Amino acid sequence: MSLTVGAKFPVDVQVDSPTRPAKLSDMLETGPVVVAFHQLWCPFSQEAARELRSAQYQFHAAGARVVLVYRDDIRAVSKSRSAHDIPFDCLSDNHRELETAAEIEPFSRLRYGAFAPRKLIHALRTGSHLGYPHTGWRQGRSTFVVDRDTRIVYAHRSVTAADNPPLEEILDAVRTAAYKRTDASEDSTGTTAGVTDWHRPTG
Numbered sequence: 001m002s003l004t005v006g007a008k009f010p011v012d013v014q015v016d017s018p019t020r021p022a023k024l025s026d027m028l029e030t031g032p033v034v035v036a037f038h039q040l041w042c043p044f045s046q047e048a049a050r051e052l053r054s055a056q057y058q059f060h061a062a063g064a065r066v067v068l069v070y071r072d073d074i075r076a077v078s079k080s081r082s083a084h085d086i087p088f089d090c091l092s093d094n095h096r097e098l099e100t101a102a103e104i105e106p107f108s109r110l111r112y113g114a115f116a117p118r119k120l121i122h123a124l125r126t127g128s129h130l131g132y133p134h135t136g137w138r139q140g141r142s143t144f145v146v147d148r149d150t151r152i153v154y155a156h157r158s159v160t161a162a163d164n165p166p167l168e169e170i171l172d173a174v175r176t177a178a179y180k181r182t183d184a185s186e187d188s189t190g191t192t193a194g195v196t197d198w199h200r201p202t203g
Contacts, residue, residue: 002103002142002157009035009146010101016074016092024067027089028148031063032177034170036143037093037104040072040080041131043123045141048164049086050127056087058171062178064145069093071135084127099140105157106138115162123162145173153177 003009011025027033036052038045052059052066059066066088070077074092081090093099124130133139143165145154154173156165 002105002140002155003144003152004155005152007152008150009144009152010098011146011150013098013101015069015098016094017089018074018078022089022091024146025150027065027067028146028150030065031148032065032153032174033146034059034064034066034143034174035069035102035146036067037069037099037102037141039133039135039139039141040070040076041133041135042141042161043120043128043130044158044162044164046084046128047123047126048143049084049088051164051167052170053085053087055167055171059174062174064174064178065089067091069098071096071099071139102142102144104140104142106136106140107161108159109138111159112138112161115160119162143170145170145177147177147180 012023014021014023068090073094077090077092141158143156144152147153
């Protein structure tokens with residue numbers, strides 16, 4: 001079973017970045033991290049990456065980083081990142097160590113294709129392409145929001161190929177984590193360092 005909310009995310013597993021080995025623990029300094037396990041060849045993964053890109057300034061405002069993790073080697077990952085203008089960290093988990101540690105489950109053979117064809121048509125019409133699934137078509141996809149204490153505050157496991165997490169759910173989790181972080185910095189005088197108004201829930 002994939003890791004769930006409240007569990008600690010395996011932030012010390014080493015993966016490859018374009019310049020050097022990397023760990024998610026090094027990316028939690030400024031705020032929460034969104035970790036999305038994607039498939040480079042999959043049109044729905046590409047669609048999910050575009051949705052995350054559309055909210056890049058909201059993630060930045062929360063001090064959050066977005067990390068996309070792929071099985072492909074770092075050269076292929078970097079090439080795809082450049083081609084699709086992805087503004088986030090794109091990492092290679094070529095040996096599947098992080099995928100295994102995060103307990104990402106493969107898709108069910110029965111559920112993988114259980115989606116309306118119009119969803120694939122929409123993904124392709126909005127910029128996705130269908131590649132060859134050389135990393136395995138049943139490779140699982142999951143998205144997490146990890147707080148600075150390494151705890152998972154949001155987890156979404158895709159159950160069909162077209163099952164992308166709602167962007168607003170991810171943003172809500174990031175904002176909650178950012179609010180918790182800034183609220184914890186409130187001093188004894190009742191003032192809060194570095195808090196902007198939108199961090200606080202309205203209504």
